[in-house]
Amino acid sequence: MVGGGAREHCIASVLARDDVELYTVMKNKNPGLAGLSTDLFLNSETEVDKVSAWAKDRGADMAVIGPEAPLEMGLVDALEDIGVKCIGPKQSCARLETSKSFTRDLLDRYKIPGNPKYRVFSTAKGMKEFMEDLGEFVVKDVGLCGGKGVKLSGEHLHTLDEGMDYAGQCMMKRGAVVVEEKFVGEEFSLQCLTDGKTIVGSPLAQDHKRLLEGDEGPNTGGMGSYSDADHLLPFLTQDDYDAALDITKRVCHAVRQETGNDYRGVMYGGFILTADGVKLVEFNARYGDPEVMNVLPLLETSLLELFEAVVDGRLREDMVKWSNLATVCKYVVPKGYGVKSEAGFPLEVDEAAISSTGSRLYYASVDERPDGLYTGTSRSLAVVGTDETISAAEKKAEAALAHVKGNIFMRHDIGTPEAIEKKVSRMRAIRPA
């Protein structure tokens, strides 16, 4: 396992249902992953040579790459060169996440639906006119920015000049910038597994990127997410799911034609349902964090067998079966997170009490010291309630949160009937039946 967050803790805990021997590379010691692992390598996950030498030394058969940064650095290419099969795409295929212009151009070239009006600029020539034509617009750093590279007019960019300034900064850093139409609607995540030819979907989930209740405040890595028992979301239909899956399938085949490589691993599409149907916000080349926690624990078949089928190129759609249950995931973060985290404070986690609520617990950025757990600067841990309805799952997650104490913050609105109803009525106004 490469990575030490709640996403990786969740993947590892589902893999651990089978007889796996787990070795984990992570920067900080995640106590959940440490408990599941035979051995740990506490090291940066992007030091490709060191990570692959360690994997070789431990005799690894397969590597699961959790975060995007090692994919960008070519860790999969290096591991495959020494015979370690990977859940995660090669560097050329990972451009689906690591280069925003690659993905927009790919959809355009292969006539795949879902793109906004967009242009990739390497100079400011014509940019202001394009922004004016669009009215509302988005400026995207072409590369990885940990979720902070996308700025929207009316939200982060209040004038055309602010838009031009930010685009200028992006061009200085990367040599290019994407300017595109701003979509209006509700976002959702479809996380698929693929061996490059067959694609299997999973239940949809909706993340909450804003720090504060009511979807206010600065963007974060994600404060929590929910999924529904029918694997759709309360504001969309099976046709919308099918449209997102169809885009994913077409993109997967386009990536093969473009790169000559099979994309092996996770294709996580960030979609938005608009008045004009399903549109693509972005693709990620790994599971969503938090959305993986809504989905993988519901898998009734073996994740290990699925991963083996992916790396061997023999994935079949009938290999996945999901429980018909709803989930609500809520992250606990250090106070100040999203602005300036107050890190290094003791964190009290009553694991037994959380387990007695029927919720799951996944550790993220916590530091395990001899005298207990301490918060890091990033998200600390997540709890996931599972039940027959979103509302019942939400109550379970809330019951679990009562057993986490410290200098912490969390959103209590995620998954509540009021919050869900707001999304449904917003979508109804955007796209009347």
Ligand code: GLY
């Ligand atoms: N849920 C946001 C992300 O994983 O990028």
